[in-house]
Amino acid sequence: AQSVAQPEDQVNVAEGNPLTVKCTYSVSGNPYLFWYVQYPNRGLQFLLKYITGDNLVKGSYGFEAEFNKSQTSFHLKKPSALVSDSALYFCALRMDSNYQLIWGAGTKLIIKP
Amino acid sequence: DTAVSQTPKYLVTQMGNDKSIKCEQNLGHDTMYWYKQDSKKFLKIMFSYNNKELIINETVPNRFSPKSPDKAHLNLHINSLELGDSAVYFCASSQGGRGTDTQYFGPGTRLTVL
Incomplete structure (x- = not known):
């Protein structure tokens, strides 16, 4: 069965520090991996995705994510956090054989000034 | 030029009522979806249509009925609304x-x- 895990319910980071939001997955085959962000009372916004090729993917708002096949991870990173990055972040995966996105439970990111 | 729009934004109603939510996309996409996000923020797929054909129909009470009049629209009708x-x-x-x-x-x- 396919699954996505976001092991941290909440991540706290001081403004200006690097941030990492973790995502691991379990799948048989090669997944396509996505990150979305949800600001309070808003819809989900697409940040970035890994399809194939370079393991480091760059996305919106200065975010990037690294695909690590051996560790089955796709952690979201940013070199210098902003207070405005505070939001709920979702990792998701999809397979060619399935119309569905498989979602993680979400990680609340809090950036403190 | 909103890409995916929904109406209404807020809907407050009594138990037992019937309500509809409308969705429109102007991206020229072929596939549309309905998700439910509960109070714990879990996302659950409910339905998906591809070119007006139902392709995902998860375990959802049959009080929920999607309708896709064309590729750009996917509406959700809910009968006999419950607290849950x-x-x-x-x-x-x-x-x-x-x-x-x-x-x-x-x-x-x-x-x-x-």
Whole structure:
């Protein structure tokens, strides 16, 4: 069965520090991996995705994510956090054989000034 | 030029009522989706249509009925609303059903059943 895990319910980071939001997955085959962000009372916004090729993917708002096949991870990173990055972040995966996105439970990111 | 729009944004209603939520996308996408986000923020796929054909129909009470009059619209009708239906409902669309296709989300409809 396919699954996505976001092991941290909440991540706290001081403004200006690097941030990492973790995502691991379990799948048989090669997944396509996505990150979305949800600001309070808003819809989900697409940040970035890994399809194939370079393991480091760059996305919106200065975010990037690294695909690590051996560790089955796709952690979201940013070199210098902003207070405005505070939001709920979702990792998701999809397979060619399935119309569905498989979602993680979400990680609340809090950036403190 | 909103890509995926939903109406209404908020919906407050009594138990037992019937209500509809409308979704429209102007991205020219072939596939549309309905998701439910509960109070713990879990996202659950409910339905998906590809070119007006139902392709995903998860374990959802049959009080929920999607309708896609054309590729750009996917509406959700809910009969006999229950307290447990209170949630945020998101519409989304993607170019197609391929694994690489990005889903783009609407702003959500917050449904409160009293």
